[in-house]
Amino acid sequence: MSFEPKIVAFLCNWCSYAGADLAGVSRYKCAPNVMSIRLMCSGGLEPSFVLKAFKEGADGVLVCGCNLGDCHYTDGNYKTLMRMTLLKKLTEQLGIEEPRVRLQWVCASCAEDFTNAVNRITEDVRALGPYKKEKVEVESGKNT
Amino acid sequence: MSILKGKPDDDIKIGVYVCHCGHNIASTVDVEEVARRAKELGEVSVARDYVYMCSSKGQNLIRQDIMQLGINRVVVAACSPRLYEQTFQNVLRESGLNPYLLQVANIREQCAWLHEPGPLATEKANRLVKGAIKRVIHHSPIEEQSVPVFPATLVIGGGIAGIQAALEIANSQQIVYLVEREPSIGGHMAQFDKTFPTLDCSACILTPKMNEVARNPYIRLMTYSEVVEVSGYVGNFNVKVRRKARYIDEDKCVGCGICVEKCPWSTESEFDADLGVRKAVYTPFPQAIPNIPVIDKERCVYFLKGKCRACEKFCEAKAINFQQEDLFIELHVGAIIVATGYDVFDPTPISQYGYGRLPNVFTSLEFERLCSPSGPTGGQLKLADGREPKSLAVIHCVGSRDQNYNAYCSRVCCMHSLKYSHLFKEKTGGEVYQIYIDMRCTGKGYEEFYERVQGEHVRFIRGKLATITADSPDSETGEKLSLSCEDTLLGGLVNIPVDMAVLCVALEPRHDAEQVAQILRLGRSRDGFFMERHPKLDPVATMSEGIFIVGCCQGPKDIPDTVAQASAAAARALAMIVRGKMETGAITAAIDETLCSACKVCNALCPYGAIFFDEVSNVSRVNRILCKGCNVCGAACPSGAISTRNFSESQILAEIEGVLV
Ligand SMILES: Cc1cc2nc3c(=O)[nH]c(=O)nc-3n(C[C@H](O)[C@H](O)[C@H](O)COP(=O)(O)OP(=O)(O)OC[C@H]3O[C@@H](n4cnc5c(N)ncnc54)[C@H](O)[C@@H]3O)c2cc1C
Numbered sequence: 012m013s014f015e016p017k018i019v020a021f022l023c024n025w026c027s028y029a030g031a032d033l034a035g036v037s038r039y040k041c042a043p044n045v046m047s048i049r050l051m052c053s054g055g056l057e058p059s060f061v062l063k064a065f066k067e068g069a070d071g072v073l074v075c076g077c078n079l080g081d082c083h084y085t086d087g088n089y090k091t092l093m094r095m096t097l098l099k100k101l102t103e104q105l106g107i108e109e110p111r112v113r114l115q116w117v118c119a120s121c122a123e124d125f126t127n128a129v130n131r132i133t134e135d136v137r138a139l140g141p142y143k144k145e146k147v148e149v150e151s152g153k154n155t
Numbered sequence: 156m157s158i159l160k161g162k163p164d165d166d167i168k169i170g171v172y173v174c175h176c177g178h179n180i181a182s183t184v185d186v187e188e189v190a191r192r193a194k195e196l197g198e199v200s201v202a203r204d205y206v207y208m209c210s211s212k213g214q215n216l217i218r219q220d221i222m223q224l225g226i227n228r229v230v231v232a233a234c235s236p237r238l239y240e241q242t243f244q245n246v247l248r249e250s251g252l253n254p255y256l257l258q259v260a261n262i263r264e265q266c267a268w269l270h271e272p273g274p275l276a277t278e279k280a281n282r283l284v285k286g287a288i289k290r291v292i293h294h295s296p297i298e299e300q301s302v303p304v305f306p307a308t309l310v311i312g313g314g315i316a317g318i319q320a321a322l323e324i325a326n327s328q329q330i331v332y333l334v335e336r337e338p339s340i341g342g343h344m345a346q347f348d349k350t351f352p353t354l355d356c357s358a359c360i361l362t363p364k365m366n367e368v369a370r371n372p373y374i375r376l377m378t379y380s381e382v383v384e385v386s387g388y389v390g391n392f393n394v395k396v397r398r399k400a401r402y403i404d405e406d407k408c409v410g411c412g413i414c415v416e417k418c419p420w421s422t423e424s425e426f427d428a429d430l431g432v433r434k435a436v437y438t439p440f441p442q443a444i445p446n447i448p449v450i451d452k453e454r455c456v457y458f459l460k461g462k463c464r465a466c467e468k469f470c471e472a473k474a475i476n477f478q479q480e481d482l483f484i485e486l487h488v489g490a491i492i493v494a495t496g497y498d499v500f501d502p503t504p505i506s507q508y509g510y511g512r513l514p515n516v517f518t519s520l521e522f523e524r525l526c527s528p529s530g531p532t533g534g535q536l537k538l539a540d541g542r543e544p545k546s547l548a549v550i551h552c553v554g555s556r557d558q559n560y561n562a563y564c565s566r567v568c569c570m571h572s573l574k575y576s577h578l579f580k581e582k583t584g585g586e587v588y589q590i591y592i593d594m595r596c597t598g599k600g601y602e603e604f605y606e607r608v609q610g611e612h613v614r615f616i617r618g619k620l621a622t623i624t625a626d627s628p629d630s631e632t633g634e635k636l637s638l639s640c641e642d643t644l645l646g647g648l649v650n651i652p653v654d655m656a657v658l659c660v661a662l663e664p665r666h667d668a669e670q671v672a673q674i675l676r677l678g679r680s681r682d683g684f685f686m687e688r689h690p691k692l693d694p695v696a697t698m699s700e701g702i703f704i705v706g707c708c709q710g711p712k713d714i715p716d717t718v719a720q721a722s723a724a725a726a727r728a729l730a731m732i733v734r735g736k737m738e739t740g741a742i743t744a745a746i747d748e749t750l751c752s753a754c755k756v757c758n759a760l761c762p763y764g765a766i767f768f769d770e771v772s773n774v775s776r777v778n779r780i781l782c783k784g785c786n787v788c789g790a791a792c793p794s795g796a797i798s799t800r801n802f803s804e805s806q807i808l809a810e811i812e813g814v815l816v
């Protein structure tokens with residue numbers, strides 16, 4: 012059987028989740044590999060969420076928030092931006108290849124930005140193959 | 156707090172309800188299979204599928220299971236929670252279950268509609284449902300709360316927006332505080348001569364409303380005043396207002412104007428867009444409300460040099476008081492309406508248009524004053540040398556629809572440009588050129604007004620103005636300005652000689668918008684105007700509960716739209732007052748005090764100032780009424796002490812596990 016990646020997406024309630032809903036309403040099609048989890052704001056994404064996803068067998072993680080300047084909590088997504096920069100350093104150190112973690116702004120009317128992001132991360136992760144958490148757990152064990 | 160993080164109680168009984176949504180879901184996802192798979196999970200007591208879960212029959216299935224089987228956690232797999240979550244929450248509520256013991260799995264918008272029919276779509280639906288099941292185990296009841304609303308409203312800004320909002324509320328016999336920064340209310344509308352599209356005289360329609368404000372016993376008017384501090388929250392705001400010293404005792408002044416008459420010192424009049432003069436003691440315009448002058452400390456020679464006091468000598472009412480000081484007043488209000496309006500764009504930076512350099516180039520606001528009978532020229536159009544102009548060019552979109560300045564359209568300029576054509580023709584009978592990019596005349600009666608002006612022999616040139624220079628090629632006619640402009644309809648460059656040019660400048664956010672936004676904790680959109688809660692469905696509320704924005708502080712608009720918005724906000728404020736209480740959001744952060752390490756990281760991060768530090772207990776605490784549940788604090792807390800109700804770490808981690816394993 013071909014490899015079907017499992018990807019978790021964290022979407023803020025106001026723009027990104029609405030944008031993803033709109034993609035469905037507009038009947039755009041995208042890869043069925045991404046499971047959305049709704050947060051109130053992308054700025055509320057705890058780093059543990061991303062690590063947990065990889066621990067439970069995700070092959071990739073997509074984080075979506077409002078366009079910069081449009082966060083419904085004024086500037087939550089600037090915090091997301093900073094946090095994701097740090098987090099990506101950490102995940103890379105843990106041996107999680109860069110394309111497996113992705114940040115994408117999706118506005119409430121940007122349905123295609125969402126489906127494009129879904130398709131892109133699915134293709135990238137498919138090309139990388141399954142994420143082998145055993146290997147990383149051993150390596151990260153060495154690191155700590 | 157431990158209910159949020161603690162382990163779930165023992166006898167959890169989950170009911171799972173999978174919706175076909177007619178064919179909408181069922182044609183892509185094998186809904187029966189989804190229900191079957193759900194039932195295989197140990198925690199699930201009952202799993203059903205039904206053709207329309209949101210129908211009353213579907214809702215009854217859930218209701219019956221709660222009542223008869225003792226279901227105490229509900230998962231609905233259907234359309235987006237953004238659509239029917241509240242409906243299903245009500246089903247729980249009516250069945251005696253806390254509404255937050257529900258989780259919705261979105262298998263329509265974000266599954267069935269996004270994917271091709273087949274096993275992969277069903278597999279994804281299974282995962283989403285399993286995520287919801289694992290998550291709902293960690294749900295706990297959330298107590299909904301309401302706060303009392305203090306029956307008084309603050310309106311900031313006394314332009315037409317603030318006046319309208321204040322009158323609507325006061326006419327319902329509720330107290331309004333109207334705070335205006337200038338010595339008089341009226342705003343920009345008071346500066347205009349006529350108003351499009353009907354050409355009513357602005358003062359004639361505005362002055363009666365201003366007088367009503369002065370007379371209405373429910374309105375406490377504070378002019379020459381500013382809001383300096385706002386604390387509290389919806390229903391209970393504490394507001395600090397600075398009443399600037401007028402140096403005139405408002406209780407004694409009878410408004411006779413003798414002080415103004417006798418004052419020997421003059422300066423440029425802001426009200427006349429600096430084209431006219433006013434005294435150092437002045438009322439900005441004859442119809443000012445209140446009709447009480449102010450002494451401009453920056454210009455008054457007594458304040459500057461210690462000598463004069465002419466006004467004091469002549470004031471029979473003994474109202475002049477040079478010892479007056481700024482007063483700080485505390486107000487208690489339940490709702491706040493912000494109506495601070497706009498500033499006009501200063502075209503000096505577009506140096507090729509010659510504004511500030513060429514004497515016969517004016518801005519639109521200046522032109523309004525030149526046309527006004529109460530303006531610096533008594534309503535006569537005059538050139539710098541005193542002659543009456545024989546030709547006029549009206550330039551659209553100066554500082555609007557221009558990537559270098561403001562990308563947006565200022566919405567009113569096409570219409571007031573047409574108004575100027577008409578006024579110029581009426582006053583001088585001369586030539587008028589309209590240099591426009593697109594004509595946007597979209598309001599009621601606006602297209603008709605456009606047609607009317609087209610019939611008045613006005614020349615319309617479609618294109619963007621390149622330059623205005625002083626050297627006229629046609630010196631015999633005595634014209635002084637030469638406009639060089641692209642005519643995109645004829646194709647080519649045209650030169651137009653005119654006597655006078657008016658730059659229709661953009662409406663911009665107030666220069667102090669950021670300061671006001673900070674005091675009131677308002678967001679601003681990319682264009683700098685205050686941000687509404689929702690651009691379509693809630694254009695008057697803001698993300699700060701109980702604070703509304705009306706008129707041009709929210710974005711450029713004409714007077715009819717401004718008035719409509721002001722009335723809408725007044726209705727919202729009145730609704731709060733009439734009910735006497737407000738429900739506040741249930742999704743809020745909670746701090747586990749036993750884990751809080753007093754680092755205060757969260758205090759500064761909160762965009763609503765909802766977290767404060769309790770020095771006595773040495774822990775941070777959340778004001779649940781201010782909190783909006785974004786969890787920015789929770790994500791940053793190094794001790795893991797903060798958790799947001801219904802979006803807690805344990806809930807999300809369980810959901811992640813559910814969708815993956
Ligand atoms: C040149 C020109 C011509 C126009 N002609 C027309 C027309 O013919 N017909 C039409 O329908 N529309 C016209 N408009 C649009 C019209 O001006 C606006 O729709 C209207 O004035 C908006 O009213 P407002 O109360 O929102 O703002 P404003 O009129 O700007 O009033 C805001 C008020 O708030 C006060 N304020 C500001 N900041 C504070 C603060 N921090 N604290 C306390 N008070 C504060 C100000 O002093 C002011 O009194 C024109 C606009 C321009 C630029």
Ligand code: FES
Nearest residue numbers: 023052076077082
């Ligand atoms: S609400 Fe979308 S990023 Fe903050």
